[in-house]
Amino acid sequence: MPINLSARRSWFSFSIPHGTGSMAGNVIxxxxxxxxxxxxxxxxxxxxxxxxxxxxxxxxxFAPSL
Structure with a gap:
């Protein structure tokens, strides 16, 4: 079943800024x-x-060292 991405717009807003990536073999x-x-x-x-x-x-x- 295809996903309607326009209906999920608010879900994608959590990935701002957008990332960049690469794929090599079985690794993304x-x-x-x-x-x-x-x-x-x-x-x-x-x-x-x-x-x-x-x-x-x-x-x-995530936190400064003590």
Missing amino acids: EFIVPYPQTAFKDRFEYFPESDTWTLEITAQQP
Whole structure:
């Protein structure tokens, strides 16, 4: 069943600023440059088990060190 993207406009507004990405083999990476820090989302597909992993990393820590 196709998704009507115009009906989901408010859902996409949470991804502002928009990220850029690349794909190499079974890996897709996105960089999202938020004002406080950049986030990297890394998706990796494992065809032998038909599964995906998602790793999210931040350029800076969420809280200052004590």
